[in-house]
Structure formats: C-alpha cells, structure tokens
Amino acid sequence: MSILALTCAGSIFLLYLLSSVSMVMSQTFPYSHCPRGSNNTASTKFRDNLDNLFNGKLYDERGNSLSYNTTDGEIPDRVYSNYICRFDFSPETCRNCVSNATKNIVQQCNGTQEAVLWYPTCMVRYSYRNFFSTLELVPIIYAWNAGNITRPAQFAMILNQTFNDLIERAPLNPSKYATHEGIISDFERLYSLAQCTEDLSTEDCGACLKAAFDRVTADNVQGKQGGRVLIPSCFVRYELFRFYGDPYVGSPGPISQPDAKLYSLDQKARKKQKQR
C-alpha cells in the first residue's frame, strides 16, 4: 500500500492506493470512518435507536462529563455509543462539539451500523457491537504538520522520550490523559498530549498510545514538526507551540489556538481483524 498526500489551497487531497484499487479523497476535519458494504448496513430499528440515542440519552445523561458511553434499544438492534472531548475543554465547548459531531456522523455515515468521527476537540463513535472497555486500533488516522524540523535525529530522540513518558503517565491518570513539554533548545519546546477513552484499562491505554507512537515513527522520517494520530481508543498530538490549555476548572475554557500550519492527511485503514 502506498499513500501520497498533497495540500492545495487549504484543502487536503489524498491519493490512496490500495492494491489495484485507487481513489482520490478530499478530506479535512471532521474525519469520519464508516466503510460502506453489506456488512455495515444498519436495520431500520437500529437507525431509530441511533436517532433516539443522539437526540436523547447521549445528550441528557451525560451532564458535564467530558466523556461518556451509553446504549439504546434491545439486542439485536442495540446501539452502543460514546464520545470523548479533549481534557482541556469546558463542558459547553464539549457539548457543542459533540452536538456537531452527532449531526455530522449521521450525515456522513447514514445507514451504517458502525462509525467513528473526529473533530479537533472531540470524537463520537457508535456501533452494533459492545466496544466499551475494548481496545480498538482500527482505523489509525495520521495527519502531520507541514512544517519541517531542522535536526531530525535530535527530534526523534525527544519524541521517543516524550512518548515513553506519556505512555507511562496517561494510563495511570483516572482521566486517562497526560501532557509533556520536551526541551529542544533554550527557546524551543515540543508540546505533546495523549488521551485515551476513560473506559480503557491501564494496559489497553498504554497499548493504544504505543500504536500511535509506532505510527508517528513510521512517518517521522519525513521530519515533520507536528502531528496527530487519531485512533478510536486514543489520540495524540505534538507541536512546537502550546496547543492545549489547563484542565477545565469552572472558569471560561481555553482560547482555542488556531492551527498554525496546514495538515496533510494519511489514513491507514488497517486491515486488522475486528473483534465482533
């Protein structure tokens, strides 16, 4: 499989070559994943349940929580769903994002029985199978900052130290996130964030972040100064600027930093076997 990404006038075009099949996709946030096919077609009852869940339960029960999981309906049409927001956002911003994400996922993935969608600040997911407390590493979406770094070997070392630390600390935090400030020089820092869904075990959270790091190192040869990895069970981001704020404590949320650079996108829908 080979992947080529070009950026053009602010939008991202992805040329995706998979075996002999090739297709061109234009994609930016939100990123959604809901492969079409007969095995991903929802029943009418499932769709009703999903509608209920997005218009009711996922909204009503969650309170001020930055992540939540719930179900609607009875087997075999039961819907399992969760969302997660970045640790530093206010409940209001989180609600806003989740509300956008549920609308968007229903549009982009209409009629599927399994889907996941990411905004920069939140992720929403639903499925016909119970994925709660289950490590899910498919798909892995990697997007990198177009800016280059000057000293790749040093940068790789700092990334390695960063992830060693994040993989150690995030899983042990009850809120399942950690940030890290790596020192590049007197005036340069590498700011990183890792967060898992809260229902994951310590081990699974660590495994997810390790998978994210493997994805980063696979592409770091290109010497990019920032990147994001989006996985259903966790996400990470690293940049040369402080893109995250402090945990929300009841005051107005952080002023969201505009993304400094254009992002290129590489989606690797790994053909790993899925648990059922």
Ligand SMILES: *[C@@H]1O[C@H](CO)[C@@H](O)[C@H](O)[C@H]1NC(C)=O
């Ligand atoms: C549907 O089946 C295809 C081929 O067997 C497989 O590659 C794909 O992952 C399946 N999709 C789902 C949602 O199970």
Ligand SMILES: *[C@@H]1O[C@H](CO)[C@@H](O)[C@H](O)[C@H]1NC(C)=O
């Ligand atoms: C959310 O997930 C946890 C962990 O698997 C589970 O114990 C809990 O019952 C789930 N919540 C709902 C409302 O299904």
Ligand SMILES: *[C@@H]1O[C@H](CO)[C@@H](O)[C@H](O)[C@H]1NC(C)=O
């Ligand atoms: C949600 O959508 C509204 C309207 O399109 C937009 O103004 C707002 O910025 C979005 N919020 C998030 C968190 O994406």
Ligand SMILES: *[C@@H]1O[C@H](CO)[C@@H](O)[C@H](O)[C@H]1NC(C)=O
């Ligand atoms: C989903 O598709 C159905 C027809 O298959 C259509 O009636 C409905 O309006 C669509 N919903 C959205 C949100 O696009």
Ligand SMILES: *[C@@H]1O[C@H](CO)[C@@H](O)[C@H](O)[C@H]1NC(C)=O
């Ligand atoms: C980064 O380096 C690559 C390869 O040397 C080059 O093609 C690209 O234009 C550079 N990007 C920036 C933003 O300078």
Ligand SMILES: *[C@@H]1O[C@H](CO)[C@@H](O)[C@H](O)[C@H]1NC(C)=O
């Ligand atoms: C960093 O490098 C060391 C030595 O090569 C390796 O043992 C370790 O697993 C790496 N860290 C991560 C997070 O992969």
